[in-house]
Amino acid sequence: MAFDFPHILSMSNLSREAMEFIFETTDRFREIAGRPIKKVPALRGKTVINLFFENSTRTRTSFEIAGKRLSADVINISKSASSASKGESLVDTAKNLEAMSPDILVVRHGSAGAPLLLSKMLKARIINAGDGAHEHPTQALLDLLTIRDHKKNIAGLHVAIVGDIAHSRVARSNMIALRTFGAKVTVVGPKSLIPQEIKSFGVGVSYDLAKCIDQFDVIMMLRIQNERLGLTPFPSLREYSNFYGLNLNLLKCAKPDVVIMHPGPVNRGVEVAPEVADAPYSLILDQVKNGVAVRMALLYLLGGGENL
Amino acid sequence: MKKSRQILNEQELQALLQKLAAEISETEKTQGPFHLVGIHRRGVILAKRLLSLLEGPKRKLGSLDINLYRDDFAQSSTMPVLRETKIDFPVEKSRILLIDDVLFTGRTIRSALNAMMDLGRPQKVDLLVLVDRGGRELPIQADLVGLKLEVSDTENVAVRLKEIDKEEGVWLLGGNT
Numbered sequence: 001m002a003f004d005f006p007h008i009l010s011m012s013n014l015s016r017e018a019m020e021f022i023f024e025t026t027d028r029f030r031e032i033a034g035r036p037i038k039k040v041p042a043l044r045g046k047t048v049i050n051l052f053f054e055n056s057t058r059t060r061t062s063f064e065i066a067g068k069r070l071s072a073d074v075i076n077i078s079k080s081a082s083s084a085s086k087g088e089s090l091v092d093t094a095k096n097l098e099a100m101s102p103d104i105l106v107v108r109h110g111s112a113g114a115p116l117l118l119s120k121m122l123k124a125r126i127i128n129a130g131d132g133a134h135e136h137p138t139q140a141l142l143d144l145l146t147i148r149d150h151k152k153n154i155a156g157l158h159v160a161i162v163g164d165i166a167h168s169r170v171a172r173s174n175m176i177a178l179r180t181f182g183a184k185v186t187v188v189g190p191k192s193l194i195p196q197e198i199k200s201f202g203v204g205v206s207y208d209l210a211k212c213i214d215q216f217d218v219i220m221m222l223r224i225q226n227e228r229l230g231l232t233p234f235p236s237l238r239e240y241s242n243f244y245g246l247n248l249n250l251l252k253c254a255k256p257d258v259v260i261m262h263p264g265p266v267n268r269g270v271e272v273a274p275e276v277a278d279a280p281y282s283l284i285l286d287q288v289k290n291g292v293a294v295r296m297a298l299l300y301l302l303g304g305g306e307n308l
Numbered sequence: 309m310k311k312s313r314q315i316l317n318e319q320e321l322q323a324l325l326q327k328l329a330a331e332i333s334e335t336e337k338t339q340g341p342f343h344l345v346g347i348h349r350r351g352v353i354l355a356k357r358l359l360s361l362l363e364g365p366k367r368k369l370g371s372l373d374i375n376l377y378r379d380d381f382a383q384s385s386t387m388p389v390l391r392e393t394k395i396d397f398p399v400e401k402s403r404i405l406l407i408d409d410v411l412f413t414g415r416t417i418r419s420a421l422n423a424m425m426d427l428g429r430p431q432k433v434d435l436l437v438l439v440d441r442g443g444r445e446l447p448i449q450a451d452l453v454g455l456k457l458e459v460s461d462t463e464n465v466a467v468r469l470k471e472i473d474k475e476e477g478v479w480l481l482g483g484n485t
Contacts, residue, residue: 003387028373028390037426040376070376304381 007126011176025297043072046103066295125302140173155182162188163222175201192233247273316478329361342405345370348391350409370395377419399428409467411437414448
């Protein structure tokens with residue numbers, strides 16, 4: 001298939017065929033991580049700027065390693081070290097970066113739509129690395145790939161997304177992607193963290209994890225994002241953990257071949273008990289590993305071609 | 309109208325592979341056995357077929373995708389489909405016979421050599437091609453050649469193999485009628 005997406009902004013733009021193509025391309029890049037020389041020259045001479053207005057370890061490092069393994073020049077800009085801390089607007093920062101002719105901009109921003117705005121103003125290709133509570137498409141791609149590695153077919157699986165659905169860009173991207181692949185999705189969490197309109201994504205809703213845990217093939221736990229919660233939507237972290245935290249006791253009721261995922265960083269003892277996070281059915285580190293390969297595939301797919 | 313002329317039919321191509329297999333055996337008598345590494349896509353199929361025609365020492369089969377090593381990636385308008393690079397023997401100190409269908413500019417072979425060197429440092433690499441059509445743009449030559457053709461710039465040599473094509477043989481395409 002011809003992959004002619006200039007930007008990766010939202011999972012809703014990507015058809016199932018496009019995602020399959022990305023996965024197929026990703027498979028080729030996995031092998032490179034096992035080589036003694038983990039570098040190929042495909043993006044030699046291309047410049048990738050990681051423009052991160054929010055903190056990140058995993059995603060930024062993952063994009064940086066992906067870019068470097070493809071021989072691109074990767075520049076990292078974080079909010080604290082950028083002119084944004086001097087009051088420069090997003091568009092001004094981006095226009096100034098554009099003047100230095102980067103080829104790909106990887107953008108993380110606290111406001112939904114920031115990458116979309118930049119894609120309209122700049123010539124560079126844009127990859128959304130998380131925009132507010134909107135989307136985190138590369139996370140959804142690596143999550144689906146990880147599920148596929150362990151469950152073969154995504155279609156027909158029943159996937160739970162548990163936690164702060166309202167503020168989660170990971171949940172949004174995953175709901176769209178999983179539905180595109182024909183999986184059944186149920187979001188689980190306290191009423192205060194599940195918006196009424198969520199059903200428009202074609203997902204089921206449950207407020208009681210213990211009651212429905214036996215139905216799921218895959219359980220994705222979300223991080224309680226203290227930095228995004230204003231007035232606490234639940235009485236205490238301990239209460240949240242009692243009702244929606246995943247521990248060994250609760251997992252006894254789950255399917256024997258259930259797998260657990262988490263986009264990280266994990267609040268151990270809050271949404272996931274330490275013994276669960278480190279168990280063999282926990283795919284948390286597989287997700288991270290797949291993240292590099294998926295991002296290599298995307299940088300490669302966006303970095304080629306003469307339209308750049 | 310572009311003309312197309314068949315150079316080799318299925319039987320002739322098969323005979324040519326037999327001849328090349330014999331030449332590999334001959335070379336190995338003095339130099340020791342090779343591992344066969346095909347370049348995607350048709351080189352991989354040819355490597356497989358040659359391996360089945362060879363007897364004697366155990367040789368390993370590998371496949372190489374050169375797209376990440378191309379020198380025209382930035383100019384290409386369509387995205388190449390990446391295929392599997394799979395070499396499950398240590399490249400380090402091995403003796404490798406690189407296999408492709410048509411040798412033209414030499415750029416694919418340059419890419420393949422770079423791709424191979426990233427996997428290890430082979431002791432020796434030889435090159436086998438089914439057809440050498442001339443027109444080199446780099447100082448690269450094959451060690452074993454099935455068929456040498458003099459082909460003008462406006463013409464193309466197409467090797468078709470029944471594993472992936474509808475027909476089998478070697479054709480000369482294009483040119484001015």
